[in-house]
Amino acid sequence: MKDEVQGKFITIEGIEGVGKSTNIAFMTRLLRSAGKEVVVTREPGGTPFAERIRALLVDPDCDPCTPDTELLLMFASRAEHLAGKIWPALERGAWVVCDRFTDATFAYQGAGRGIESGHIGALEAWLQKGLRPHLTILLDADVQIGLERAGKRGELDRFEREELQFFDRVRAGYLDIAQREPERVKVVDASSALARVQEQIGRHLAALLEEADAAD
Ligand SMILES: Nc1ncnc2c1ncn2[C@@H]1O[C@H](COP(=O)(O)OP(=O)(O)OP(=O)(O)O)[C@@H](O)[C@H]1O
Numbered sequence: 174m175k176d177e178v179q180g181k182f183i184t185i186e187g188i189e190g191v192g193k194s195t196n197i198a199f200m201t202r203l204l205r206s207a208g209k210e211v212v213v214t215r216e217p218g219g220t221p222f223a224e225r226i227r228a229l230l231v232d233p234d235c236d237p238c239t240p241d242t243e244l245l246l247m248f249a250s251r252a253e254h255l256a257g258k259i260w261p262a263l264e265r266g267a268w269v270v271c272d273r274f275t276d277a278t279f280a281y282q283g284a285g286r287g288i289e290s291g292h293i294g295a296l297e298a299w300l301q302k303g304l305r306p307h308l309t310i311l312l313d314a315d316v317q318i319g320l321e322r323a324g325k326r327g328e329l330d331r332f333e334r335e336e337l338q339f340f341d342r343v344r345a346g347y348l349d350i351a352q353r354e355p356e357r358v359k360v361v362d363a364s365s366a367l368a369r370v371q372e373q374i375g376r377h378l379a380a381l382l383e384e385a386d387a388a389d
């Protein structure tokens with residue numbers, strides 16, 4: 174690991190429209206009321222340079238790029254984000270709440286686009302220097318539910334225009350990670366009412382807060 178970090182790194186994952194943005198706001202409120210400094214951010218993006226890469230990645234008018242190019246752009250954006258925002262925040266003891274991270278790369282570019290996970294793992298090892306989220310909330314719901322919720326927001330981006338089978342593979346990719354890493358990745362049924370979703374997320378955050386306080 175690079176240096177031991179002081180703060181906690183929390184990510185929220187899931188296919189389009191499952192409620193990541195909605196619940197990031199909830200998580201941030203909860204952590205701030207527990208007295209934590211919270212940095213809220215997202216991937217791809219999070220810094221001005223990385224947001225420029227994001228714009229390219231989600232642009233529906235861009236010619237399709239190869240899956241390898243997409244993967245490398247994701248990690249180019251991540252390298253900027255880590256250096257410019259995530260590490261500095263964690264090192265000063267802030268809690269970072271990030272809308273998507275490397276699990277999304279394994280799910281979308283790996284399971285979705287078919288890139289060998291070994292290639293993704295190699296980039297992860299190189300660029301993250303051992304840093305992985307302390308807690309990941311995986312919002313899981315039927316693909317139709319997520320796309321329907323996302324579709325209500327207006328024009329679809331480059332990813333949202335993929336066919337249903339693509340998102341089925343992405344969802345399965347996410348669930349695979351959760352099965353392999355049950356300690357880190359907590360699956361929450363995103364098809365239930367928001368209050369029920371937030372009750373479960375609240376419990377996972379409370380456990381992490383307790384663990385962090387016990388270590389102080
Ligand atoms: N549990 C829920 N039940 C019903 N509606 C929900 C629930 N969670 C979120 N929504 C609604 O679904 C829509 C999409 O939610 P949100 O934007 O938070 O999803 P997202 O995962 O951030 O999407 P994207 O991947 O496109 O960024 C919003 O209108 C939100 O209010």
Ligand SMILES: [Mg+2]
Pocket residue numbers: 193194195272
């Ligand atoms: Mg969102």
